[in-house]
Amino acid sequence: MTQPDADATPDTSNGRAPGGPDSAWGERADEAARSVTHLFGQRLFFLPGTHIAATLRPSGRVGNLRRPWHYWWQAHYLDCLVDTGFRELGKAGQPPEKFDGDARPSAGRLASRLVTGIRLRNFLTYVNHYYDDMAWLALSTLRLERLAEESRRPSPPRQERIRRSLTLQFDSASTDDLGGGTFWSTKRDFKNTPATAPVALYYARTGNTGKAQALLDWLDARLFDSTRGLYLDGIRIRSAGETVLEDAIYTYNQGPVLGALLELGGTANLERAATVVRAVATHLTLPGAAGTGTPADQADTNSTAKDTNSSLVLRCDGTGDGGLFTGILTRYLALAATDRRLPQDVRTTAAGLVTGTAGAFWAGRREIAAGEPLAPSRRARGPIFSSDPRRPAGETYPAGAAVELSTQLQAWMALESAAKVAAADTRGSGN
Numbered sequence: 001m002t003q004p005d006a007d008a009t010p011d012t013s014n015g016r017a018p019g020g021p022d023s024a025w026g027e028r029a030d031e032a033a034r035s036v037t038h039l040f041g042q043r044l045f046f047l048p049g050t051h052i053a054a055t056l057r058p059s060g061r062v063g064n065l066r067r068p069w070h071y072w073w074q075a076h077y078l079d080c081l082v083d084t085g086f087r088e089l090g091k092a093g094q095p096p097e098k099f100d101g102d103a104r105p106s107a108g109r110l111a112s113r114l115v116t117g118i119r120l121r122n123f124l125t126y127v128n129h130y131y132d133d134m135a136w137l138a139l140s141t142l143r144l145e146r147l148a149e150e151s152r153r154p155s156p157p158r159q160e161r162i163r164r165s166l167t168l169q170f171d172s173a174s175t176d177d178l179g180g181g182t183f184w185s186t187k188r189d190f191k192n193t194p195a196t197a198p199v200a201l202y203y204a205r206t207g208n209t210g211k212a213q214a215l216l217d218w219l220d221a222r223l224f225d226s227t228r229g230l231y232l233d234g235i236r237i238r239s240a241g242e243t244v245l246e247d248a249i250y251t252y253n254q255g256p257v258l259g260a261l262l263e264l265g266g267t268a269n270l271e272r273a274a275t276v277v278r279a280v281a282t283h284l285t286l287p288g289a290a291g292t293g294t295p296a297d298q299a300d301t302n303s304t305a306k307d308t309n310s311s312l313v314l315r316c317d318g319t320g321d322g323g324l325f326t327g328i329l330t331r332y333l334a335l336a337a338t339d340r341r342l343p344q345d346v347r348t349t350a351a352g353l354v355t356g357t358a359g360a361f362w363a364g365r366r367e368i369a370a371g372e373p374l375a376p377s378r379r380a381r382g383p384i385f386s387s388d389p390r391r392p393a394g395e396t397y398p399a400g401a402a403v404e405l406s407t408q409l410q411a412w413m414a415l416e417s418a419a420k421v422a423a424a425d426t427r428g429s430g431n
Contacts, residue, residue: 025355025419026087028362030099032412033084035382036077037100037110039374040405044117051113052121053077055405058373071128074118075136076324076409079331081111082143083416089150091423108151111144115158126162129186131173135198135256138166142205163206170199174211178235178243180218192234192246193223197256204263216260216269225249229279231257251284251315252325255332262335274346277336280329281349285312286390288360313357313389316410323387323406327413330354334417338424351421358418360389361411372399385411 039057042064044050053074054064084107090096098106105113118137119126126137141162148155173183173195181191182199196215203212223232231253233246254276261273288311317325330353336342337351365383368374374384386393387407397403 025358025415025422028358029084029087029412029415029419031383032385032408032415033080033099033107035384036080036405036408036412038382039403040077040408041110044120047120049113050117050120051110052117053114053405057403057405059402069121070321070405071118071122072130072133072136072321073324073406073409074114074121075133075140076328076413077405078111078114078118078137078140079143080409080412080416081107081114082140082147083413083420085111085144085147086150087416087419108144108147108153111147112156115141115144115162126165127169130184130195131169131182131186132184132192132195132198134166134169135195135202138163138170138202139198139205142202166202167206170202174199174215178237179222180214181222181235182215184234189237190234190246191237193219193231193253193257194234194250197231197253197260201256201260201263204260209264212260212264216257216264219257220272228283229275230254230283231276249283250325251280251317252328254280254284255329258332258336262332262339262341265341270341273336274342277333277342277346277350280314280333281312281353284315284329285353286315287311288313288356288390311356312353313360314353316388319387319404319407321406323404324410324413326357326389327410330357330414330417334420337421351425354414354417354421357389358411358414361385361414364389364392365411366393366397369399374403384408389414 036053040053040055041051042054044052052069055067055070055073056064059067084099088096088099088107098104100107122128126134128134141159145155145159170182173188174181175183177183177188178191182196184190184192184195196219200212200215200219203209203215219231222235224230225232225247228249230249233248233250233253236244236246238244258273258276261269261276314326314329317323333350333354337347337354339347342350362385364386367383384393384397384403385408386396387404387410388396
């Protein structure tokens with residue numbers, strides 16, 4: 001069970017009372033949620049009922065309109081808000097609490113406004129040129145729909161329209177070319193794991209299990225590296241028709257494959273999921289840095305993670321799009337950590353990777369200093385997280401540096417994933 005920081009003064013400025021020891025990860029995830037929503041969140045074009053995230057701070061609204069708005073970053077922002085929304089519902093015997101106080105919108109309300117903002121910013125449609133982008137949005141809106149159900153609020157009619165529209169896109173992109181798989185973009189010259197895996201997970205979660213399994217089978221046949229136990233990037237189709245294997249291994253590609261394997265279940269899929277978790281621990285980790293954060297930060301690990309993996313952190317891939325990669329992997333490792341169909345050693349490994357990485361992000365955080373350029377856009381104090389869990393934020397984002405949304409979402413995802421692992425460990429229950 002996690003312990004709160006021994007030397008930290010609990011922040012109750014948002015109206016929430018500090019919790020007990022088992023709530024430490026949730027409180028940290030709330031801190032990340034407040035930091036990102038306060039620093040990056042804004043109305044789209046000042047329109048009421050909308051929400052969108054700036055992709056860089058400090059920046060002005062006009063400047064934000066001139067730079068890429070990153071559809072898929074917004075989709076992961078939505079997923080993070082949904083994570084927080086589920087925690088807002090509370091535990092058994094406890095009343096619901098908003099993450100940002102009673103006077104401000106709930107995470108679920110912000111998520112709904114963000115869906116509106118994405119459609120408006122994307123010129124009145126949810127369709128774009130990249131099938132992986134659309135798959136991430138489809139997955140996050142599915143989870144938002146479930147959040148609405150658990151909140152006993154009616155899901156807006158647009159949810160069905162989103163599902164229908166994006167399913168048609170995935171059906172058109174998942175062809176027999178190269179024997180199966182999903183195209184990455186409308187150029188249709190690259191079938192890869194980044195598109196095929198989240199589409200497979202989407203199909204699995206919407207009841208199209210046959211299509212989902214076929215996509216996983218294609219990934220296993222064409223892109224699984226049996227030597228390392230991980231999935232390669234993809235296969236390009238050149239103009240003359242020849243194919244070229246892109247053999248890079250990225251952290252985030254393993255995540256949605258793992259999610260789809262767990263969603264479909266069955267002996268073969270669960271065995272492959274266990275293989276992937278073990279391979280991630282072997283090939284995609286680095287030793288954690290010593291000496292960052294307070295002594296309480298350094299000692300803080302979930303009880304399921306007190307293993308050799310507690311000193312490991314997941315490899316990160318810098319900034320830009322790569323700033324999201326490791327956060328995405330932690331989301332699906334948390335599912336493995338809480339899935340009792342997997343062997344205990346695999347669950348312990350997954351839990352250790354999640355909490356070790358999240359703990360390093362937390363330990364390396366820094367507070368925004370009064371007078372630095374980020375401060376005027378703040379509504380409350382809060383942390384900035386490093387782009388690399390092995391380096392403190394004061395080093396990767398010193399005062400005066402511009403901060404990217406992607407890297408802050410990554411840390412938020414890791415903290416939400418740790419909160420999920422800790423909650424399951426406290427309950428002693430499975431997935």
